Amino acid sequence: MSLTPHDRARIIQSAFQARESAYCPYSNFRVGAALISASGEIIKGANVENASYGGTICAERTALVKAVSEGTKSFAALAVTTDVKAPISPCGICRQFIREFCPLDMPILLVPADYTDEFPDGREDGSGKIIQTTVEGLLPLSFGPGDLELPRGAQ
Numbered sequence: 001m002s003l004t005p006h007d008r009a010r011i012i013q014s015a016f017q018a019r020e021s022a023y024c025p026y027s028n029f030r031v032g033a034a035l036i037s038a039s040g041e042i043i044k045g046a047n048v049e050n051a052s053y054g055g056t057i058c059a060e061r062t063a064l065v066k067a068v069s070e071g072t073k074s075f076a077a078l079a080v081t082t083d084v085k086a087p088i089s090p091c092g093i094c095r096q097f098i099r100e101f102c103p104l105d106m107p108i109l110l111v112p113a114d115y116t117d118e119f120p121d122g123r124e125d126g127s128g129k130i131i132q133t134t135v136e137g138l139l140p141l142s143f144g145p146g147d148l149e150l151p152r153g154a155q
């Protein structure tokens with residue numbers, strides 16, 4: 001799958017906007033995620049923590065649950081950012097959650113906090129550089145919905 005430079009810029013900006021709404025009084029670790037649907041709609045998500053820590057929902061899953069529960073189930077790309085000057089990668093639970101809904105070759109952009117669209121490929125010193133990967137790249141040899149399709153009569 002490919003991403004136009006325009007949509008790439010849109011999801012990166014949207015991930016930074018999504019980060020503004022992070023509710024993270026316990027970790028103070030803000031995360032913003034932005035999906036673009038197959039029809040070009042942007043869906044944002046932020047991490048939402050809970051006093052019962054295990055109830056926390058990551059930014060990536062917030063975005064996916066928002067989209068899917070509103071009827072959007074086809075996606076073209078995901079961008080994730082934090083306040084850290086290194087590209088941060090989705091946790092294991094989110095990888096499996098992404099795998100449920102997104103094509104294996106869908107682009108995923110891990111955007112460092114110091115990214116600027118003035119230098120879309122990073123600065124000369126290597127800072128601000130996005131890591132671009134895919135669903136398959138983050139979760140190789142994955143288990144997915146298709147694996148539950150048992151052959152006729154196998155039950």
Ligand SMILES: O=c1ccn([C@H]2C[C@H](O)[C@@H](CO)O2)c(=O)[nH]1
Pocket residue numbers: 024027029030031046047048049056057058059060089090091094
């Ligand atoms: O992929 C990740 C990893 C962590 N977090 C959130 C969960 C928690 O609020 C905070 C620290 O783990 O970051 C995300 O939103 N996405």
Ligand SMILES: [Zn+2]
Pocket residue numbers: 058059060061090091092093094095
């Ligand atoms: Zn996660």
